[in-house]
Amino acid sequence: MANKNWYKLTFQIESDSEEIIIWKLNELGIFSFSFEYLIKTDNKKEVNIWLPIEEWDESSISDFEQIISKLLNINDSKNQFFDWSIIKEEDWLTSWKKYWGPELIGNHFLILPCWINSDDKFKDKKIIKIDPGAAFGTGSHPSTYLCLEKMENISFSKKRVLDIGSGSGILSIAARLLGAKEVYAVDNDYLAINSTNSNFQLNFGNSKSLKTYLGSFNEIIFKYQFKKFDFVLCNILAEVIKEMIPNIYHCLRNDAEVVFSGILNSQKDEIIKILIQNNLKLLDISSKKDWTCISAQKGS
Incomplete structure (x- = not known):
């Protein structure tokens, strides 16, 4: 079976726009994404979205850019807001995992990516191991x-x-x-x-x-x-x-x-x-x- 290639879309947003982006991506059925704080400033984040190439043609890419631009009130006539790149399956897996770590939730739960071993300090937590294949x-x-x-x-x-x-x-x-x-x-x-x-x-x-x-x-x-x-x-x-x-x-x-x-x-x-x-x-x-x-x- 041939490896699947992916588009990686990157753009920057104000931090307070994160929730509306999450809502829109969920509405569109897109679940492979991450947000990363930029070191230079506390009020901006970098959005990374992974999209399977075989499911995204030029028309759907253009439509998606318009949706995000409208959502953020971006006028990107010079096409400099969105950064698209192509990565191979094995590179995608590596790049995806680096954004994930143990996640403490509430008083009792720990969400643990399956490729990470649990630390002894979390032994009293209810551990939920997850391997979503970057889909959910x-x-x-x-x-x-x-x-x-x-x-x-x-x-x-x-x-x-x-x-x-x-x-x-x-x-x-x-x-x-x-x-x-x-x-x-x-x-x-x-x-x-x-x-x-x-x-x-x-x-x-x-x-x-x-x-x-x-x-x-x-x-x-x-x-x-x-x-x-x-x-x-x-x-x-x-x-x-x-x-x-x-x-x-x-x-x-x-x-x-x-x-x-x-x-x-x-x-x-x-x-x-x-x-x-x-x-x-x-x-x-x-x-x-x-x-x-x-x-x-x-x-x-």
Whole structure:
């Protein structure tokens, strides 16, 4: 099998633009990116994005540049804002990994890239080992961070958990580490399902307590008759969450809880309104930077 080549796109942003860039990349289905502080200044960051060459032609590249330029109000008539380069698969793997290190989240979790050995100082942490192949998140995104912070204060012992939009499987793994009896993971991307499965096995040596489902949540729920979950975890974009809330309600047993993340602060009120309309009681709201995490409960 021939090695895949990649475009590496680099450009600089003001630090306070990081969250809107993350939101847009997630909306576009782009998950291979990093942010690096520039030594010369504290208020600028370098954005690095990796894109598979076989999926990006001149037209899609031009469209992407226009999207980012509009987002940042950049007028780049001389085409000097974006720096494109081509790197080979093996170079891409090396360049990607150098941006990752252990990530402490909340009071109990440590996200650990699988190529790094755990330090003794972290022996009291719940370690989540991740090898996402640079396709999905490592927990550093504020929405994932907020979810994990919320989860560590919930008792998952012997519970049945549904993870919607599982990605690299971080929340599924966290639920199992916290004592969940069964974890059901749903994603509409086969790469995400593969990543969830492989990372689950990486952490537990098997996937006996994990069931994965490929497809749209609103289709999967009816096909497999999902019902009576104790917890639902949903870390995706707000526009998608809005459409799922009625069906999520029907997945929950009475008094069960749901945690929503991936919501921008500006979208919070609309999500809360839809929750109330669907008889889900608001329990808690937390925020980090421009992102909000909402937990709610189905009444008896």
